[in-house]
Amino acid sequence: MAKTAGRPPRSESDIAEYRSKIAKQALAIYRAEGFDAVSMRRLAKEVGCAPMTIYAHFEGKHDILRYLWADVLADMSSEIQGKLERIDAPAERLQMAAHTFVSYWVDHPDHFRLVFMSNDVTRSDVSTFVMDEETLAHFQMFSDLVQDILQNESNVKASTDTLISGMIGIALCLNTIRDYPWTYAKMMTDRLLTGIISPVDTAS
Template structure:
């Protein structure tokens, strides 16, 4: 009597070793849809972002991210070289949305000083709306600033292929330059003023994020007053906008 040959489907273990989704077992159970490379990358980034926020970047390994997603450690390296590469994607996404927020805020104003003020307000509101992402980008030991190109926005290399971080900073830089060119400011160094304004915005965002339990009188009023005080110091005393704007 001839032996009947049974065709076996790939085992779940074999599929997992290749970094694939395991086929469903049992009668009536729908097969799991295999994710596209883009979908898998998005899944990895989302899992890593949550783990980075909860445990800290240094405490999260590629193995842990892979386990969270449900794939093998070997499979995750098919999509990202290391966790720094995943962090870079998170950073670029953050700065891409920030760029849109800044550009939209500045475009809504005509007068240069109001443009700058609107941009600063947009930066603060955006940071406060994404506290965990803001922590990862600006408030972790493995800072994303250099990787995102923000620390070197004025080099020839960054100019040829600017990152989203550099482009976002350039929106602020451009608004500051316009105010300086109108002769409104005490200082004529655009670079210095842009950095000082960014430092002030970052300071209030990080303070409100890390001390959100503090009984603030009114966070919105604190933000407005902080911006007012900054701009009063920014403008020279003879500038009519110094008293007329606020």
């Protein structure tokens, strides 16, 4: 019996491209109206397909959110890695990574709100995403940079966690309390780094 002609199976690259198309549309809606406005039906209308097509690529709204989180973090990490390519000194590498991290979130406040301030997200959704290996790798980068400075000291994790939480705090304040006359983000970040990089002078 002759096989019925039909649409050939799509390649992995085609599927990835379509997922990216859906996610970009979701991000556009989020930027204009907030995450509450993102729905599978709305996305299908904007993309120009049936709702079931959206479900064929994403399990649901929060699956799309996790995709966007991963995409934003990958973009942030890529920017940091690009800045580190020509820097060899451990202290300078950590400084550059920290400054780029904070600057990224301050320069992209919509990305910051998406990753760190999304509404209607369960603890389970956050936990699943945070414990993903790719997500952890974005923050492991700072642990490796701190390790290069502290060598075998036992407080690498404490120093790294303090640095990361402090950098996120700086970005949070600058993004959400804009009327307060904050000092420069670079200066605040350097203060965080002082205890790790000491005796390197980070006040300049």
